[in-house]
Amino acid sequence: MSPPSAAQPRPALFLDRDGVLNLDRGYVSRWEDFTWVAGARAVVRAFNQAGWWVFVVTNQSGIGRGYYTEADMHALHDRMAEDLAQDGARIDAFYFCPHHPEAAIEALRHPDPPDRKPNPGMLLRAMADWPVDRAASFMVGDKTGDMEAAARAGVEGLLFEGGDLRAFLKAQGRLP
Structure with a gap:
């Protein structure tokens, strides 16, 4: 989905992928x-x-490490989107960071990639691309780096430690 050109800001749910x-x-x-x-x-x-x-913000160092390709990741995200569509759901955008300080692929090696969590780059890019109500938005992640990225982007972070994501958000009082 492409960002709307003139839409009112809305809250955003930022989701880490693996583990969430x-x-x-x-x-x-x-x-x-x-x-x-x-x-x-x-x-x-x-x-x-x-x-x-609803945005996915995911570190994908496996690309930089040479474990799989960017095309492989996009194919997986396409399948996720197809599966969600069957449930009447969608991810508005996927943001990913293939960079890593020790990447095997030199072009993806960076000492401190700005998009790699705990840096806030992916969240900040989403908020620049889309009309986001930052104050009402939050992120769900499963690692302390996700929480740090959320804080550095100016949104609340909720640490999900596994189980049922819906039940977790309901218990947090964050399910719409």
């Missing part, structure tokens, strides 16, 4: 290895229906 939307099995890059976290599709649909933007 899907089970983190380490460098997930193929649909065959992908398993949704319980409640994840319902959460995306609920926030869509409530009029929120």
